[in-house]
Amino acid sequence: MKMKGKALLTIVSTVMAAGVVLAGCGGTQSGTGTPAAGGAAKTEEKKATYTFRLAETHPPDYPTTMGDKKFAELVGQKTNGRIKIDVFPSAQLGEEKAVIEQVQLGAIEFTRVSSGPLAEFNKALGVFSLPYIFDNEQHEWKFLQSADGTKLLDGLSASKMIGLAYYDSGARHFYSRKPLNSIADVKGQKIRVIQNKVNIDLISALGASATPMPYGDVFSSLQTGVIDAAENNWPSYDTSNHYQVAKTIILDGHQRVPEVLMVSKVTWDKLSDEDKKAIKDAAAESVSYQREQWKAFEKKSEDKVRAAGVTVVEVKDLKPWQDAVKPVIDKYRGEFKEQLDAIDKARK
Template sequence: MADTLASDHPIVAADKKFAELINERTNGRIKVEVFPNSQLGEEKATIEQAQLGAIDFVRTGSGALGGFSKKFEVFSLPYIFESEEHQWRFLESAAGTKILDSLESSRMKGLAYYNAGARNFYSRKPLTSIADLKGQKARVIQNKVNVDLMNALGANATPMPLGEVFSALQTGVVDAAENSFSNLVTSNHQQQAKNLIMDQHQRVPEVLLISKMTWDKLPESDRKIVKQAALDSVKTERELFDKFEKDAEAKIRDAGVTVTEVKDLKPWQDAVKPVIDKYRKDFQEELDAIEKAKQK
């Protein structure tokens, strides 16, 4: 099993819980070995190896899966989830499972979602309102939706890999970036960006998947064990990740970062409405299901 995160990350702890459950429930007959720290390659490379059956399991961000199943791109759309509870009502619904199942056409099978927190903007420059983003050079994940999101908010999108962001903030190549509290802290961005606004514009889940070649070799009884172990590991992941995020937020505040909480999201939602409208026809079914998952 491949993971790009550090060995002490709570998501890797969940990977290990998943492996442990399979080992226990097959009495040691199936043993899953977890390789964190990108030992088996970066995300895209490990996904491609899973397609070929060279790697059995991969834990990856859903953003990396858009090139393998377009449905995963819906998670990049801004402000589609009102809260973590809303997101999980959708992920655990039939519509959420359908997105996991959509990987089968790319020779993989999605087993479960993991939590990855909400993403916020942070900057070297003052950042206390939507107006402050205007004209700032902001690093984004390398996908079209994120570029459109930045443009809609008045910032200048600068796509680059996460590993380059620290030095880009340090040298002023970018003014701002956006990420979860945990990824911000594990990348030490709080040393360079002393202003953060909690707008929670995206909630992009992680995905645990299995190679279709591996899955097809398993008898039905073992498939049930693997699928259930994945679902049962989610509880561990969510508990550990929640604590990790809270600790990361405390570290950000302790580092002297000015944290502004957004009291009214409406100006932000209004600004990005053209982005939602642009992609609505591609994700109408998913967006309808997300709307339905709101607490009535």
């Protein structure tokens, strides 16, 4: 009898251990049983639960962060709370380039980043840095929401990231401590740019001096005269307080660089098809909300800057600007021919 008891105990222990191992695979499990005929219970496969992190560089009330939060909310709704995404704004998890590298490794699951730095990881996205390739917002979004725009997002999978959606970031303009009444005033100025070849070539084509530096250094560099000017969209010009030291902005709209919402391929490959669909659908649905938030914030920023006494110069004729940077387009046309042809097609 003692031997039988020990054998029974061993079998029970083995079964329990196996159950623990299985339950530990794929996150915490949850589910409901379905009664079978004859009163016996047939248990459905339990669905995994997850808690993920989404890294965001902008403040909590910034339009991209608001888009992130809407996306997270929609994912929660579509999965009945099984998938929870916590948004970490204000670069709590690191600046964009460092976060992209962490997403590649799967150490951070989701992020929203500019397509600018993403070009270092997926060359084709560098097309967005080229100047004046979009006529206006409508042209830009017609391309982004086309099959060709989706193809660019899908290309991120080769870099261990899955592009989920584009977010709005408006148009970028030049602003300066010095007068900026026309393209002639840009010449000779020291202008801060994002560190990439296209931006440096753009500034050179305008007769100015490109000065790459981290975004966080721009305010003090403008204040002390290390640089004369910088370029960005209305919300960034406002929230960075650059308008307090660079009191002239010229609305040339030289670039429209979209944001990208994405997930680590390491994380993606662990998800069920059902969960992948829920996440993709949530991302697509969050875009219209993010764009609404962008428009409202952009208007608020412009009103605030104008009220502060900043000189705002409208550009009535873009042709001199476009002619000046044509050599930049020509230089990179071979490299981005497929993307530029698709952008031209979206113009029709």
